[in-house]
Amino acid sequence: MNLKSGTDTGNRSGTLESAAKGKSEPVNSLTADRIARLTPSPVREILSVASRPDIISFAGGLPDHESFPDVGLKKLDHDALQYGATEGEATLRQWIADDLAKRNLPVAAEHVLILNGSQQGIDLVAKMFVELHTLVAVESPTYLAALQVFSLFGAGYTSFEPSSTRELGHSKPALTYCIPTFQNPTGYCYTTAERQQLANACDNNGSVLFEDDPYRDLVYDECERQPVCSYIRNTDWIYQSSFSKTLAPGLRLGYLVCSPALYPTLCWLKQAADLHSNRLSQQLVLSLLQSPNYQDRLQVITSGYRRKRDHFDTLLQEHFSHLASWSKPAGGLFFWLKLSASLDTRDLLQAAIGKGVAFMPGESFFAKSGQSGSHLRLNFSHASETRSGIGLKILADLIEAESVGNY
Template structure:
């Protein structure tokens, strides 16, 4: 009855956990949820035109605003090669539809973004470790080089240069996912790899979920000239166009003179939460795990000192009112046993201390 690709489809553990975070008293270190205090308060009149069908590529004014931002980063992205998405997750789906057949070699980081793995698996990708210098050529290389999900790592300029050179040499399409770049707390290299890909095939995408409002489901994608029109056709076959209402709200925000100041305040807010979380980790997990303090993004990546499969702890943690993401879920085919991804943006100071204490008690027991 069902297509063959359904055989490899598995429920998303992130979505399953998000179903429980609204329970009274639940402390969530699981999904990359922005702090509720940072979400915008909306008001004003919505033009009637936003309730009509719109262009597949998105509203011209918003595409132009995104183009200005990307060109400022060195990415060759004129407005006519920018498309507004129904969330950046859609960009992953469009790219997979364009490139991935059953058995298509697809290079990813180990570990990498769980929801991207879900999409690539759905279309039958054969995963290749991006870090393996002896791996064969792949059709597509998916990377999150700036404050990676789940590890929080930020690639150096030299690492970005090497990956660009490798893709150019092998004719591999670079797919750079960059939703966290504006959530920066310490200095690090953030120039997009796509800015180094002149004359080759690339896709670059970002999101307004982390810097503005995830409920609007709005992201964007830019691509090299040889790929963009094909991506537009795939989107037309998917959902015709992205919500014009969401685009109107985001356009008002990103073109407001105070947008830059908002990003600065957001970074200050999350830097403080990161530091509070880091201190609480030291108190509760100092003898249980090792980690690096992330220079941006929303996550801590923990390596436990004992070889514990954290998937077995999740149900017990939820019963005690704490949600987290087992790190084993983020590797394509060889789980990283004894790892945890903890989000630091959503919980306040008291919740952080109490929740990490509960997790530490569960690990010790």
């Protein structure tokens, strides 16, 4: 089956298969060396297939359309059409600083940098710290589009798990990247002790802590969410979050804050990249954040997602209890399944797409090949409950058939 049919991304990597396996193809003999390390994002490739109406998609981290706000475009100020400050709109930066103070991360509004999505923060931080062979510590597994960026700049990797951060002391990474709250892809939320240990490890080995926190407000069960950066005593740190998951990803708005020494360079890198973030989006986000209904809106979204998560868990128990193991996530948008059989989930994806179901193969989330086991990341927020039931049954039947002889 040619999975290219029905895609319209126009990217040069071509097929979904090459994206899922992370192969890049040569473009031109004059391109910079780093382009040889550039890999396509499997998420974006799979999403282009997964957005077809005939596909039930558990692939991307897509919020539910029903959760999007009424954006009331008519209220926007004309100034938003003019060039703006690289740092972002002052009132929005102040709102963010006030919000972070409530989360035990006091920062000056002058150290908030508004981003065109938090993905941009990963790019800027990588430009600042990562060159060929720079050692970056990442969770195993971790957010695949962060690996995509770090690898482009030539990173080497050392991996850690939330329970083994003490070992980071020996490896001396330059940068330690983590998603401690409702991790992508595992959904794991670090305990208080694990947060303190990670901060101590960075303080001790001198690496810059880079905390990525886009899921913190999508919380369904009580758990610790205080930023790891708030425990840092000596070393430099960067903390970022996003409005993609709680407002709308199409607005492309996120932000970073950091220890004061890092701010000017990150700001110049942002300047060099795109001058400033979209001002219409900034105004719109600010008006939504300042609306008296904002907290109620968050409540509605989280209770909707909690219900979807619980329903998805019930469906998994019905169809996957003999095929896989998983933990119910306390927040975020994903279930992370470990299959009992040993299967290459990238090959499984090809077969699943043929039957109208998409998911994210686990292999893409590991910095080093051979670490991956047989995992699937399943998003539960996007598909309706009825379509989730249909899709999970199809997937379970397929895995059952493919697993014969692979235990």
